Structures are given as structure tokens and as C-alpha cells.
Amino acid sequence: MITAIVSIVVEPSRIPEVAEAVVDIQGIEQVYSVTGDVDLIAVARVRAHEDLATVIADSLSKVDGVLDTTTNIAFKTYSKRDLDAAFDLGISG
Numbered sequence: 518m519i520t521a522i523v524s525i526v527v528e529p530s531r532i533p534e535v536a537e538a539v540v541d542i543q544g545i546e547q548v549y550s551v552t553g554d555v556d557l558i559a560v561a562r563v564r565a566h567e568d569l570a571t572v573i574a575d576s577l578s579k580v581d582g583v584l585d586t587t588t589n590i591a592f593k594t595y596s597k598r599d600l601d602a603a604f605d606l607g608i609s610g
Contacts, residue, residue: 519563520591523573524555531582532556538580544572555587566590 527535532550539559540548547560561572569588578586 519566519569520594521561521563521569521573522589522591523559523561523577524587524589525557525559525577525583526554526585527556528582528584529556535580535582539577539583542572542576542580544568545577 525535525539536548536550536557539545539557544561544563545559546562549558550556551558559577561569561577563569563572569590573586573588577583
């Protein structure tokens with residue numbers, strides 16, 4: 518499974534509508550409204566790199582109100598929940 522974090526710049530008056538449209542795209546798991554240089558951050562999870570083109574370039578980028586996107590592909594996921602579970606099972610790093 519490939520995870521990508523997508524930073525999205527949106528027309529300010531359309532942030533809620535864009536967030537709702539983006540979260541409805543197949544392959545998008547979560548959308549966060551955030552402070553900072555971008556307006557939304559979406560987490561995409563797909564099976565193959567080629568699927569990112571469908572999710573991001575063909576769908577997300579075409580949502581009315583999206584002005585710009587930047588995509589970061591995750592190499593490895595670190596989760597406190599996963600690390601705590603591994604220690605509970607006695608798994609060492």
C-alpha cells in the first residue's frame with residue numbers, strides 16, 4: 518500500500534466544499550483543514566504508484582476551488598499505536 522500526503526491550496530471561500538469533495542474521492546482516506554501555508558491536507562492510500570495519477574491528477578486537482586497541490590509519498594509509516602502494540606507483543610526493533 519502506498520501512502521501519499523497531499524497539501525492543497527484552496528480558494529478561501531470554498532474550503533469546506535472542497536474538503537467534502539476531496540474526501541469523497543476513492544483513494545482519499547482523510548482530509549484535514551489546517552493552518553499554515555496550505556488550506557487542506559489529504560491522506561491518500563493506493564495500491565500502486567500509477568493509481569496516484571488517477572486520485573491526484575485526474576480527480577483531486579480537478580475539484581472546483583483547488584488552486585495548487587503538492588504531493589509527498591511516504592517511505593515508511595511510524596505510528597505510536599503500532600509501536601506500542603509491537604512492544605506489548607515483545608517485538609524488538
